Amino acid sequence: MTRRNRVSAATPTVREAKSMTVGGISILTPEARTRTEADAGRRGLRGIRARWALSADDHRRANAARRVDGERHNDYHRPLATLTDRGYAGPGGGRASVVPATPEWRSTTVQVAGLWPFSVGAAAPTVGTPVGTHYITGAPVHFDPMSWFLRGYITAPIAFILALNGFGKSSLIRRLVTGSVATGETVLCMGDTKPDYRDLVEKLGGQVIELGYGYGSINPLAVGALGSVIGQLPDTDLRRRVAARVEAGQITIVAGLIELVRGSRIADYEETLIAAGLRELYSPASRFTADSPPLLSDLLAVISDGADRLRQFAEEDDNPSYRASTKMLRRSLRALIEGPWGEIFDRHTSTPLDLNSPAVCVDVSRIPEGDTKLLAAVLMTCWSEGFGAVAAAHALADAGVAPPRTFGVVMDEIWRVLGVGEFMVDRVDALTRLNRLLACWLIMCSHTIKDLASMKALGFFERARAKIIGPVGPDEIERIRSTVSITETEKLLVTSWAAPRPPTDDGLDGAIVRETPPGTGCFLLKTGEAAEPGIAFRMTMTPTERESGIHNTNKRFDHLQPGGSVADGTRSSTTEDGEHRTSAEPGAREVGR
Numbered sequence: 001m002t003r004r005n006r007v008s009a010a011t012p013t014v015r016e017a018k019s020m021t022v023g024g025i026s027i028l029t030p031e032a033r034t035r036t037e038a039d040a041g042r043r044g045l046r047g048i049r050a051r052w053a054l055s056a057d058d059h060r061r062a063n064a065a066r067r068v069d070g071e072r073h074n075d076y077h078r079p080l081a082t083l084t085d086r087g088y089a090g091p092g093g094g095r096a097s098v099v100p101a102t103p104e105w106r107s108t109t110v111q112v113a114g115l116w117p118f119s120v121g122a123a124a125p126t127v128g129t130p131v132g133t134h135y136i137t138g139a140p141v142h143f144d145p146m147s148w149f150l151r152g153y154i155t156a157p158i159a160f161i162l163a164l165n166g167f168g169k170s171s172l173i174r175r176l177v178t179g180s181v182a183t184g185e186t187v188l189c190m191g192d193t194k195p196d197y198r199d200l201v202e203k204l205g206g207q208v209i210e211l212g213y214g215y216g217s218i219n220p221l222a223v224g225a226l227g228s229v230i231g232q233l234p235d236t237d238l239r240r241r242v243a244a245r246v247e248a249g250q251i252t253i254v255a256g257l258i259e260l261v262r263g264s265r266i267a268d269y270e271e272t273l274i275a276a277g278l279r280e281l282y283s284p285a286s287r288f289t290a291d292s293p294p295l296l297s298d299l300l301a302v303i304s305d306g307a308d309r310l311r312q313f314a315e316e317d318d319n320p321s322y323r324a325s326t327k328m329l330r331r332s333l334r335a336l337i338e339g340p341w342g343e344i345f346d347r348h349t350s351t352p353l354d355l356n357s358p359a360v361c362v363d364v365s366r367i368p369e370g371d372t373k374l375l376a377a378v379l380m381t382c383w384s385e386g387f388g389a390v391a392a393a394h395a396l397a398d399a400g401v402a403p404p405r406t407f408g409v410v411m412d413e414i415w416r417v418l419g420v421g422e423f424m425v426d427r428v429d430a431l432t433r434l435n436r437l438l439a440c441w442l443i444m445c446s447h448t449i450k451d452l453a454s455m456k457a458l459g460f461f462e463r464a465r466a467k468i469i470g471p472v473g474p475d476e477i478e479r480i481r482s483t484v485s486i487t488e489t490e491k492l493l494v495t496s497w498a499a500p501r502p503p504t505d506d507g508l509d510g511a512i513v514r515e516t517p518p519g520t521g522c523f524l525l526k527t528g529e530a531a532e533p534g535i536a537f538r539m540t541m542t543p544t545e546r547e548s549g550i551h552n553t554n555k556r557f558d559h560l561q562p563g564g565s566v567a568d569g570t571r572s573s574t575t576e577d578g579e580h581r582t583s584a585e586p587g588a589r590e591v592g593r
Contacts, residue, residue, distance in 0.1 A: 023067035027060045028053070123535055127151050129179025131172065135493075135522060135536035143525060144176050145441035145466060146185065146406060154465035154527055157441035161523075162449060162461075162480070163470025164498055168521040169445055170196040171551045172468070172539055173410055176443065178204070180408045181358045185441075187408040188353075188389070189361040190382035193375065196412065197361050200550045206359030209351045211378055212366025213340070217347030218381055220253040221278070222293040225353050225389035230290070233399045242395050246388070247282075251275050253384050254299070257345065258332040260377045269314055270329045276313040277302045296346045300333040341374060345381075353389045360386075375416055383411060390438045407440035414444050414460070415451035425457045448472070449479045458483070467526045469534075471498035471519035485531045490524055493536060497522045 018032040039050035081093035089095045124139035128147035149157035163169045177187045189197040210216045227246040233239045255266045280302050281294040288294040316322040337346045362382045367375050396402035452458045497519025521539040
């Protein structure tokens with residue numbers, strides 16, 4: 001017999017059963033129990049296992065005996081109701097003939113017992129312009145200052161956007177501008193420094209005004225849009241009030257320009273002389289009118305030659321003392337006229353504001369980056385001109401000449417003005433307190449709260465009822481926490497957005513790949529100073545926005561791409577056959593081939 005046959009003969013064809021079932025419980029068969037009892041008398045591990053098996057079998061046999069005894073007395077098997085999708089059918093089953101909808105309630109986390117505090121807000125309001133999706137739940141999030149103010153979510157339509165550069169602050173503002181124009185509001189982007197909003201305003205059919213050396217000028221002594229509507233007002237008292245406001249605005253702007261030139265504050269009597277000079281220029285005996293306004297050089301001539309008429313405003317007794325007291329003022333005006341600033345401020349306004357446009361953008365990107373004082377002066381003048389135009393529209397509405405309107409003002413790069421000097425804070429502070437009176441929303445934007453170094457400048461951030469915080473560093477978030485409550489989870493979330501993606505070797509094979517920072521378009525919306533959590537959301541671009549290219553702030557690098565752009569959120573590569581492809585990042589739309 002071969003070895004294979006011997007093995008086959010020794011192997012049983014039917015495996016002996018070691019257990020059987022009694023009353024639904026598995027116990028050892030008599031043969032298996034006999035063998036186990038024999039093994040239990042042995043020493044070693046085999047005996048220990050046998051004794052454990054006998055003990056377990058004794059317990060099973062006892063339970064099986066009780067169960068079999070219970071079946072004889074009919075106290076074990078009981079009829080059960082049939083389970084259906086509407087509950088158990090039958091007596092005592094509780095089957096529901098109608099399945100009602102699950103009740104739902106919407107309330108704050110403070111009102112919902114057991115769910116407070118949340119570390120990150122899960123609310124996703126649908127009031128206002130769609131700005132993105134909730135960072136955690138994926139629900140759509142809507143926001144704009146005016147809509148939330150009208151619904152009572154915030155007490156003033158002011159928003160402050162704070163984030164590091166390159167993470168989508170301007171893209172978010174462009175989305176808010178687009179939503180406001182769609183609802184019929186007129187948006188003023190007064191002082192576009194990069195420019196960030198010019199392309200959008202052109203797409204919306206708005207007005208673009210260029211300011212800079214050789215491009216355009218703005219006359220601070222012009223009456224502006226507010227002064228141009230005085231003749232349309234039927235009420236004499238209303239015309240007088242508007243004229244007084246126009247004069248006050250002119251004095252404020254001229255004083256601000258002088259402070260920028262000097263680097264120090266202007267004296268009180270010098271402001272009085274400026275006011276007296278303006279009244280002299282616009283007097284009925286003068287040749288200047290609202291249609292043909294004077295220039296800064298004309299104001300200097302009046303102050304220099306008008307000692308007999310203006311001496312009383314300086315409280316000087318004779319002409320020599322008047323000339324001595326006004327020497328510094330005349331020097332400052334001369335610097336505005338003869339210096340490089342005269343190209344912009346000692347000229348007639350090249351393009352007046354047209355409030356019939358859906359949006360207005362004043363492009364100041366032609367001003368050199370290093371000329372911070374000139375840029376601050378132009379921004380301050382543009383903001384004053386914009387608020388004056390808004391006041392003009394309201395004056396016409398109050399007189400019943402035109403329908404009521406609402407506006408929006410974007411004050412981007414606010415740090416450029418505040419960084420010039422402490423004396424500029426008061427000028428900007430006066431402009432930012434008029435939004436509710438002028439029925440306009442206001443958006444301010446900066447990179448860090450350190451730009452608001454003084455307590456008065458910090459008030460810009462505090463007065464903003466909606467604070468939108470993008471990716472920032474750990475030190476910055478601690479500074480923000482001194483003004484608004486930030487939970488630890490929100491702190492970790494915001495700082496993680498600012499962390500760059502680890503560099504890889506992608507693109508070394510010849511393909512050009514631009515990685516999008518993970519925190520691009522991520523923001524935290526806070527609407528109060530209390531401990532309520534904010535709303536974290538991620539802004540996503542629509543196909544129309546991608547195709548229009550309005551969010552591409554890297555156009556200067558387009559020549560480095562073979563046939564494509566380096567707009568955020570895209571990957572560019574060149575295939576082996578020379579075909580250029582541009583695809584979107586994960587979760588974004590493919591923008592073309």
